[in-house]
Amino acid sequence: MDLNLTPDEQKFRDELRSWLAANVPEPWPGHRRGEADAGYWDHLRDWQQKLFGGGWAGVSWPVEYGGRGASPIQQSIFLAEVARARAPEHFGVIGEGLVGPTIMAVGSEQQKQKFLPRILSGKDIWCQGYSEPNSGSDLASLSTRAIRDGEHFVVNGQKIWTSFAQIADWCLLLVRTDTSVAKHKGITCLLVDMKSPGVSTKPLRQMSGDSGFNEVFFTDVRVPIENQLGELNNGWRVGLVVLMNERANLGASVYVSFEETMRQLIEHCRTRKRNGRLLAEDPLVRQNIAQAHVELELFRLNTDRALSRSNAGETPGPEGSILKLYWSEMNQRLSQTAMEILGDTAQLSTFDNGNWAYRYLRSRGNTIEGGTSEIQRNILAERVLGMPKSY
Amino acid sequence: MYFDLSKPQKLLQQSVRDFCKREIPISRVRALMETDSAMDDSLWMEMAEQGWIGLHLDEQYGGLGLGPVELSVVAEELGRACVPGPWLSTNWAATLLASIGGPVASELLPGVFDGSMRITIAALEEQGSWSFDPAVMETRLSENGKKTVTEAVTVNVLNGRKYLVQHAQQADHLLCVAGVDDELCLLTIPVASDGLRITSTPGIDATRKVYQCDFSNVPIRRDQILARGDEARQALQQSQNVAMVAVCSEMLGILQWLLKTTVEYAKSRKQFDRVIGSFQVVQHMCADLLLLTESARSAVWNAAWALQENLDANRAVAVAKVYVSDAVRKAGNLAVQSHGGIGFTWEHDLHLYYKRAKADEYLFGDATFHRERLAEMILG
């Protein structure tokens, strides 16, 4: 057991730190929630290009695809350091974290050459078109149809909750290509140009006020057959590679934001008073702060253990569900702890820019996005503990 | 970063597991817990022979010279098998002695490690806490002014009461935490001393026997005072950190047993013509058991490693004690509930683990106690 960074890992971190110190731009001045403006997206794109120029885009990608060949641990160092440096948020997260690795795993040579460099340079923003109005947890029941017509698929249907679709250039889309077989066996994965005729996007406002996700409508959208990713009717497997990646990846980047939240909360406890007494002196506040600290530590440790396993060459498996389940529920508790400690003030948009209320509301989505907590528990029971299917 | 057991540590784990399976099946656990001592001399000597007493302590005293991680590995397996007896209290006491050092350590420790000398710690008081504030400590050392025949050796006397002293009746020596003036002091007291009365006070966990120790003018020679003041405080804190890693590891072993046993039961017990493990509510209880167990493992390994590396061990150990104490209680409740009526019987082994876990939850301070310690570190 050795929880210290290896000399290689330290060298990686130090290099990155000095690069970040010289390159992270000033924070975007505008309010970045609610109605996101075009300037903000450009700001993010510029940052991606800067990362790319500095050789820091796609750190975990193999060198042959333009990445840095970083180990899972190095990648988590990257995500943490970037967040600590208060760099702009990583909006290429779907392209770089999900789509790229899937294309590398199952894509054709031509697809790799066409798409991978554009993901790294920030030219293409991707979205993930999986969920549908009638197919959420039961994703395999999806009904967006693709019918072969010569050298094209013709796509008709609707996706929903699609994050980033309003600005995305491309979509990783799951469609039904065979209705005569079991539901898992008739799905295909397509790479769809969001500028194709027949694609339209309608933003949905989230309870937190963001318009982060969208409805996406496909009406007779023609997709060239060379944009089929992986084999025909093998889309379920292709799509799952992405989901496993998603669960394993998210941890490292969200940890730092929770750590920052905790820091701010502690700061408030040290300076704010209630009934003449510092919050930090209230025994219940003290219990709650300590409990939040413990839970946050556990998140870091669970993530590190999972990383250490993937570093040793084990591919992310269903245990990734433990991480997803843990952090999403933990973040809800942390948000509630903050609301409780800060009290009435925390609901105000004039207090800390409304961050506390925002975090609290946004955290409700954590146990839904990327597979609900109930689905994660099903996965743990059935695939890790070997219990019989319940449905 | 490598967050896993090394090969030799895995081998140690396997050998302890094999030993427990062979030598201490649950039938022997039950037989021992029905005795007054929960202790079996031949088993104790065998465990000593394996090197499991003081395995983390210096070879100069006869220990194995391994680290807290190895101690944790052994403790987890002993917890998984619910092994009765004084392993934990002995290791705590041995750690305390070793960290004080000096002639008493050299004299007692070799016998402790080979199983022939039995020691325990009398520390907790009914109206005190695991933070051992000397100002409110009832057990006090005071000078009585008389000189003994041996020149210049002042005789002091000890008065007061300790409780929840593990295996005091089976010990040869007690290490006692007492107040002297406004300081802490650590004493070594032979159980045969005049004025010392040891009374059995059966606790929730019958696999470890706990006693009340009453001290009434027990004479204490100067050479029985092992340490005072800061030195005593530090040695105690350090030994508690080690012992807390051990008790958290034991709880991890219990968690592992609860998870395995509950999942197996859920896969075999049938109701409504199907195994109960196919009901989603039962599945989700099992998934939560898994999450609690795996998270506890992360916390325990981290604490053991921090102790080994001499990092901020106070914090890492407190984090582990908070998390694991709460986790093992929740897991025990999930396990009983998933078993239905059979889980509520004396006949089923669950209650052995459930009660051991309940006692461990409080040992060295429960989650609330350590949250306040953490708050002190975080908020001041």
Ligand SMILES: Cc1cc2nc3c(=O)[nH]c(=O)nc-3n(C[C@H](O)[C@H](O)[C@H](O)COP(=O)(O)OP(=O)(O)OC[C@H]3O[C@@H](n4cnc5c(N)ncnc54)[C@H](O)[C@@H]3O)c2cc1C
């Ligand atoms: C912030 C956010 C961002 C998102 N981004 C994207 C995106 O970019 N792309 C994308 O494709 N999707 C995205 N989603 C959609 C997300 O993946 C789905 O919302 C999710 O999978 C749940 O599907 P659903 O909303 O249809 O709920 P349902 O599946 O209808 O679930 C409703 C309730 O029933 C429970 N339930 C359903 N099935 C079971 C079962 N078998 N066992 C037990 N309980 C069950 C659920 O746990 C839930 O509590 C996003 C969602 C959110 C909140």
